[in-house]
Amino acid sequence: MEKTWNNKAWFMVLPVLVLVAFSAVIPLMTVVNYSVQDTFGGNQFFWAGSEWFEEMLHSDRFWAAMGRNLIFSAIILTIQIPLGIFIALNMPRKGWGVPVCLVLMALPLLIPWNVVGTIWQVFGRIDIGLLGYTLHALGFDYNYVNDPFDAWVTIILMDVWHWTSLVVLLCYAGLVSIPDAFYQAAKIDGASRWAVFRYIQLPKMQRVLLIAVLLRFMDSFMIYTEPFVVTGGGPGNSTTFLSIDLVKMAVGQFDLGPAAAMSIIYFLIVLLLSWVFYTVMTNYDVEK
């Protein structure tokens, strides 16, 4: 039977397109407009051409923040993806433990970002925070306010605490969808625990892992609220990520032109890396 082609389904996505136009396209167009102009307020703009882009591309401050962002995302993915898989593999599949584990896992995801930041800001304090005080009492020279390494450890721990649950829940959803017959066949064949993971569980989790990697990459690369609340980008600039730097530039210094140019470069890099991740992982899936 010949397949009927028509494009009427596009009308179904029209409401979403209108919403996206107002929430994303119009702001993006405005940012592009600002990126080639200079302003001192009062809706008065002066043409600057590609000046802000050149300034950003030659800015050490920009590239340092970019480097921090890339390192942060790499560390987050390296920790959260294996840890999420490990926890999901060890969660119960039957009985009363299932709802308990699911609720416990979902809890960190329900807490707003700024509250997470505040929790960890207090948690890490050496005078009243459980983590900071305990580490100090044990003889560790921990102080996230003064030490860049400690600040990084705190932010990474906070992100792991906040977002590993997402990876766990996605992986768990992939694991529970595997029919028992697969495990029975593996048992008959005498497959080891590793072989079951490698040839049954991992392939079945691949689609949800793709979503997990993409979401965690994009979110960690655009992280703002939590580190801003905990360290404010310090000590020095050691935890100043691109988003924090962007807000400092746009809101703090009112340099709307350079901030808009930085936003566009930032956006293009997120878009490129997300496309690469998505393409590599979906095509690996197709090849399999």
Add this chain to the structure above:
Amino acid sequence: MDFSWMAWTLPTAAFFITIFLMLVGMGVWEYFSPGGNPRVGILRFETTRGDRLFVSLLGAAFIHLAWLGMIGPNLWWALALAVVYAIGVFRFV
């Protein structure tokens, strides 16, 4: 409605009109030749013509940024390079 806060300029308006016309053109192309013409090119994975437009536009943005960062503010040669790149993408990817 007052859109002066969007700070429109002629070059940025021309840029967005060009993108918009490209999307309309893709829509018309899809109408006359439905299915997106999927094929496997030099990247060794399947792409539709929508994917090829996306790769062309993203690549063009990075060509312009690289030119600006490494050579200078005269972007006409970068534009020419981006057009050649886009033709290459539509032909071989």
